[in-house]
Amino acid sequence: MKVTWKKQSKKRPLAAISKYSNLPFDKQDTLHNDDEDSNKLAEDGNYREALGKWEAALNLMPGNAVLHEQKAQVLLEIGDAWSALKAATRATELESSWAEAWITLGRAQLNFGEPDSAIESFDRALTIKPDSKEAQDDRHSALQLVKKRKQLHSSGLSSKENRYLVSDKTESS
Known part of the structure; x- marks a missing residue:
């Protein structure tokens, strides 16, 4: 069964958070602190915590x-290529002139x-930042x-022809 809301959204807008002055944090401060914490966690190899x-x-x-x-x-480090692809695609949609996203x-x-x-993505990055050694090296690997x-x-x-077949050995007489 699918539930849909009629006419008005039941979600609270993001701006509603800042209306409450008694919250123990400011939205921007929280984002800045979370970003620093996430970077530190990722650098230390705690990818799942950083992802959260x-x-x-x-x-x-x-x-x-x-x-x-x-x-x-982080998703690439974890090995979740599909989710990484979706997140990276979203980053390029939001900031199409950012070489690192490409x-x-x-x-x-x-x-x-x-x-x-x-x-194609590495070419886009090189169009934006022609001297990017990372993009050049990665493009070479892809080629x-x-x-x-x-x-x-x-x-x-x-x-298929280049793989070994594992089976029981049967003797033919």
């Missing part, structure tokens, strides 16, 4: 491209198995993957 803090901050400021990009980086999107696309899309894929296809071998 970034998600809490994104609940307060869903339009913050930096938070989406940082969340994508680099993170390219890395997420690589981890998701889309080197062609990754090359190598595309070349290997083309070699595999042109050799006539498929990935």
Whole structure:
């Protein structure tokens, strides 16, 4: 069963938080502190905790491209390529002129198995920031993957033929 609200939204707007002066925090102070805490947690390898803090901050400021990009980086570290791809895509939608967001999107696309899309993202990053060594190196890695894929296809071998078959050994008489 699907429940939908009629006419008016039942959600409280984000601005409603700042109307209450008796809260023990200011929205901006909380975001700044959470961002610092999240960065420290991520640097220490506590990726799950950092992810939780970034998600809490994104609940307060869903339009913050930096938070989406940082969340994508942590998701890549955890190994959740699909969620990283979504977060990085959102960061580029919010801030399309930010090279680092495009680099993170390219890395997420690589981890998701889309080197062609990754090359396009790295190209966008290089258009914005032509001297970016990170984008150049990552683009080169993506190009190598595309070349290997083309070699595999042109050799006539498929990935299925290139694998070992595990089965019981039967003797034929």
